[in-house]
Amino acid sequence: MLHEYFPEVTKPIEYEGPQSDNPLAFKVYDPQKKVGAKTMAQHLRFAVAYWHTFRGTGSDMFGGGAFERPWQSASDPMERAGDTLRAAFEFFQKLGVDYYCFHDRDIAPEGSDFAESCRNLEEIVSQAKVLQEETGKKLLWGTANLFSHPMYTHGAGSNPDAHVFAHAMAQVKHALDATAELGGENYVFWGGREGYETLLNTDYRHEQEQLARFFHYAIDYKKEIGFEGQFLIEPKPAEPAKHQYDHDAATVLSFLREFDLLDHFKLNIEANHATLAGHTFHHDLTVAAAAGKLGSIDANQGDLQLGWDTDQFPTNLYDAIYAMLVVLEQGGIGSGGLNFDAKARRGSIRTIDLFHAHIGGMDTFAKGLVIAHKIKVDGKLDEFVKDRYSSYSSGFGEKIMHGKVSLEEMEKWIGEHGDPTPRSGRQELLENIVNSYIFPG
Amino acid sequence: MLHEYFPEVTKPIEYEGPQSDNPLAFKVYDPQKKVGAKTMAQHLRFAVAYWHTFRGTGSDMFGGGAFERPWQSASDPMERAGDTLRAAFEFFQKLGVDYYCFHDRDIAPEGSDFAESCRNLEEIVSQAKVLQEETGKKLLWGTANLFSHPMYTHGAGSNPDAHVFAHAMAQVKHALDATAELGGENYVFWGGREGYETLLNTDYRHEQEQLARFFHYAIDYKKEIGFEGQFLIEPKPAEPAKHQYDHDAATVLSFLREFDLLDHFKLNIEANHATLAGHTFHHDLTVAAAAGKLGSIDANQGDLQLGWDTDQFPTNLYDAIYAMLVVLEQGGIGSGGLNFDAKARRGSIRTIDLFHAHIGGMDTFAKGLVIAHKIKVDGKLDEFVKDRYSSYSSGFGEKIMHGKVSLEEMEKWIGEHGDPTPRSGRQELLENIVNSYIFPG
């Protein structure tokens, strides 16, 4: 590595096991260790989020940038972008993750006009391609930033001004080109300003139809260029908009169904977005998976008592276990992965804090994987659930489930069999069983 | 009236106008007054909720019944049910509302077995039919209570036990019969325990399929008996269940689309349920209306700082204006109405408080109607919105909206026309305009 942006990390982070007290080692994550038929790395497919880790400044609504990042010191924007890219690949290698994710404007600066912005993007993409080849690192997904520029204040695809719509589509075109060029395995749509601030100035129906049009155009172009990656929509209920149209998994599925888009998309479920919508992470993963649409995961963590997207690194073992149960149940995350859409706290100002943060997230999900795998192998929870619904698998219940019993017959049957006998749902026992996998430490 | 349960109200409540300080008079609601082409009564179609107004006891999780209701004093359950029915019709007449709504178990007591419960229901329905004919009062909607009995603890249609499913369907059959017999204009499904307490014991996908089956059975039976009323689903996100499947309007629409049920249902939007889901009442009404599915309204009010269904009577004028804007925009509430699914506070222990509560709700919505109508007639808000989207109505924007422009063409067009010019959304001005209809008092 020509320039060392992380000199405090002198060698790649390695697995040292649970007894190690080296903060720059993995306690659980051991990339080549088999868990069932796959290695931990194959199961988890971790990705680094370019925007937070390399472009984040620690700023919030009450204060500007707090981090000093050596890769952000050059005065020329393109030089800065190149430095940042090299810092990123140094980080990927030292941390030992295989994937990263970006928005177009994360990796390349806005130019003086759209054409220059596109040229900037192409230049950085060509540099990234070289670095990918040199290091073996891969792009999990790319996307276009359609929310930061003032022109997108009232939305991109849902903007009341067709001029903005056209600009957004042109930007998507280039972001798709860039993602394809770098072999991105997915392309994500997060509609941060696709929503409204007040219904007083909003034609809700019109904006829904615009958005449907927006996605159909993207599908057309994807086919045109032969991009094979998976399209993903990332739900979020609010922030920045008062209300975002991609509110939660169910709302997105409804939209996709209404506008004949269901075959073309899967969902990218973010923990903190699910909880902002009033759901558990586990819930929104389940809703997506039940529809066959769980495509990828933004592995972060919110603060359930704060009403904004805190984007913390995931450290809660319970959430990791539940997430991995859903992933294992559906046979893996497919072309998706676990993207750390998370940022070090404003007070964690050092570059070394970026390592602590990612190591903690990786160990938490590795531990979650190990436990979820044990739970599946042991089968106690699955058996309980299977048994609970068994009345629908034969006899009268099976006929009911297949629509073959009339209401009159059901009434007659109740007359003969009386009221059902209540059964315990055993919630406390099942919670104890989950803890029995955690407590032996 | 044979027995006067409300002797403190010596004559029907009448409109006395805004200067009256008689608490037992309407200040705004004047049933025969025309607002546009329809009378206030035709617009608003108010209904009384049988469960809260006649069966409510003021109990909460920390204390039992606090209300003494003379119609609940008889020791024989059927005698009590008959007394309650007569009290109800006295109330409807004195208050001057045309409609009421009930669950099967509100009007008739549970028997010692299902057959007796059915006979009880039939007996009370026959009494209600006589009273309806005598008074001209009508049934807005009926429904089955599939959540109070312990057998429904783990759900009705979504219960893991097929035996419970059969019981629920048999109960729906009778509730549909009762509703049809009384000329109910709608039938509502509120799935209070159709949801889960913990995903650890839940097969989410199986329960969704069960619920779809449940609704298809109901549709079949509706056709069988020739019931012409509208089927309605009432969304709610949680409570009593940790998570309810009919979370909000969007979630219900997604479910209806997925399981081929969309043609058979509309939505009954409740203000307090919308706000518990993190939406404004205005929002969920808009979502339902945009899908052509706003069928009826539960006109109550929650406390946005309390996390449960407080079911307060609606007194917030802003919410009433926004609701009536949506209703007027879609040309009226159709066969639905405004049902006061609201309860007097536990501390409002007197029967006279029931009059204060309903009068307040009726005046609030009448005022909301008057202002919403003025706003529509004046057209300032509508014009602003129409103008805001006008770029899609002609030229390049129109072509975009119809899918006739490629991304390459859009990029070229941006190259020629440059970045769009941002426009103000004018939220503060529009909010001032709404207040300009309220402030002249």
Added chain:
Amino acid sequence: MLHEYFPEVTKPIEYEGPQSDNPLAFKVYDPQKKVGAKTMAQHLRFAVAYWHTFRGTGSDMFGGGAFERPWQSASDPMERAGDTLRAAFEFFQKLGVDYYCFHDRDIAPEGSDFAESCRNLEEIVSQAKVLQEETGKKLLWGTANLFSHPMYTHGAGSNPDAHVFAHAMAQVKHALDATAELGGENYVFWGGREGYETLLNTDYRHEQEQLARFFHYAIDYKKEIGFEGQFLIEPKPAEPAKHQYDHDAATVLSFLREFDLLDHFKLNIEANHATLAGHTFHHDLTVAAAAGKLGSIDANQGDLQLGWDTDQFPTNLYDAIYAMLVVLEQGGIGSGGLNFDAKARRGSIRTIDLFHAHIGGMDTFAKGLVIAHKIKVDGKLDEFVKDRYSSYSSGFGEKIMHGKVSLEEMEKWIGEHGDPTPRSGRQELLENIVNSYIFPG
């Protein structure tokens, strides 16, 4: 035991260690095991909540009782109360907890007038005293139920009617007598309806002064009868009242300071009440402990995405660790304990579920204790914190902390020393350290 109410539990629950898969065994809690200088039992002082465990019915706002409890079957109220008491002591012995807690109305039924209620209470207290002596079980705390009876709808001590105030005080008198008679180590005040529904009918200042008077009367009576137990106030922000005066730890401390009550009270912090107030459990424990006022704990767990008191059994290991860190830091819970103010879910209808629930809570806190103890012994977290504030321990910082530097001198010092150098707060590293105690399982 004369009557076995829990025949499915044939012998007392025992410690079998982490590898046991007997659901009726402790995996972690081993009462006689030493953790530091004290046994687990001495550290944790678990108590069973009489109201939930023996009087709970599984009812909620949408359905009545769901549990069948054999000890609640007698038709005579006093016979039922006696049966319940015997069931309770059978449960305490089989579970192996040393303490219990009750409200007056939990253990003895309301009579036809106040005098009879008092006689009922005395009779049951005399029975309980015999059972305590026979079994060695003890009363952690008693209290009066001043919220269930309709007369308390608008509060007890804060009721606008002095007649109600007098009744509440008379009831407190007897509850204090009962607690003293049974050797209760504390007496708790939870002001469930000491608050308001609407400020429109409330004289806030007057109610605060009433409450202060209420507590002073209780202190006087405590002295009069020579009761040595600790007085505790239990904060909760709302529910049943829209707003409760004992909102959170800080609010209660403010009230105690304002009305010269601070010396006479400590706080009983409930996890679910803290989280309903928007705080972590850890936070409200810390606030209480920092004031030297952490007297006891209601060890339960809420659902952070539901806005009411779900009173779940505690199964979250993180919360247990943080709670025990605060307890260990202050040298133990003193005369208080960990009371399971928690209820089995409505769907957990069997009596065996009560065992699962308590075992899970006890194991969770035992594990929390073990880890918190290790963290304190290792000292890494404490050292980090101590070092972080070290600038105040000497030199200019020490002088500042003691108020000995003028603002002019500080400005001068800044002129000489320049701006401070930011330091990382190391949040991610510290979170990883906590997980390093959990993950080795």
Added chain:
Amino acid sequence: MLHEYFPEVTKPIEYEGPQSDNPLAFKVYDPQKKVGAKTMAQHLRFAVAYWHTFRGTGSDMFGGGAFERPWQSASDPMERAGDTLRAAFEFFQKLGVDYYCFHDRDIAPEGSDFAESCRNLEEIVSQAKVLQEETGKKLLWGTANLFSHPMYTHGAGSNPDAHVFAHAMAQVKHALDATAELGGENYVFWGGREGYETLLNTDYRHEQEQLARFFHYAIDYKKEIGFEGQFLIEPKPAEPAKHQYDHDAATVLSFLREFDLLDHFKLNIEANHATLAGHTFHHDLTVAAAAGKLGSIDANQGDLQLGWDTDQFPTNLYDAIYAMLVVLEQGGIGSGGLNFDAKARRGSIRTIDLFHAHIGGMDTFAKGLVIAHKIKVDGKLDEFVKDRYSSYSSGFGEKIMHGKVSLEEMEKWIGEHGDPTPRSGRQELLENIVNSYIFPG
């Protein structure tokens, strides 16, 4: 005016009455109109918040500045500050408000070191003094920004580093000097980062003691320079910090009592901060007023369904009525005022939107004042409340309230008088009465 920054407003905003549809006129606010003994202007004492109105850019966490402000175009920071100041005074005059509020860093730019920052502040203060004299405009309050600079990330007075503490105090010194120099009527402390992100790295007790020291130093300096303005603390529960120490009114009062600071402070209650703490605006105003500590108001509005400080302009008439009821009850806002700590939405990009926003807020509070005054004059609500507590004003109730009845006597009295008769709290009736002041429009 030399440079017109607001050329679209060609003359001062005037009162035109409720029928006007000129968006640049007041519909209700008529500064010289008498409401009781005082004019509207004297009652309301409106102030413009310098930071939002002149320094706000429309940026949020997902996008940078969206507003183009002509007064922010100069490249030299001090020239820009001077331009901004002149724009501000043009705005005050055209809008017709008498007061403004600022942070030190709003009006003058940070220099290369602390000394230069101080010189910058002094220079702008001298310019402001001239403009105040020329226009008659006044400073409601000043304050120091102790949260934006990275050095304050872990707090100012509560920072673990004494070096930061010293810097903060030096900054407070100059902000106090500036406020005094401009005749500020108050000085506000808002502790945006006085709190914690995680308790894992926090010594809560130490930080509380630091903060107490911080305030005592400020009091000392206030006395030293003879500043006569009122010190105010502004509560907020969170944001930016995970937990802020000045959580709500009750928490601040507790802190002031504990550390012997109560005599030196009043509270500045912000609507949006109250609601973020889970209280109504009405509640926190009431708590402050009941302690004789309601000093000033930040008149804005939050979105109760968004979990961050949206700082919207106040347009909700109900909240304005309730606020003015509290203010009138305590005899006015004293040396405080109604400061619009509110920002135009990101989409309201034009300078004219600033006028719409302020006009809406002023009209809303003017209407709230008019109605609150009518309610007080009519006396219906006050009489209801007075009557409700009348049992404490004489006889047994009066003796109870004065501590002159023993518990034995209360029990005896209950034996003689029996149980109290419940009374209705009449919440619905009282809510209808409030609406009866709004509906006549």
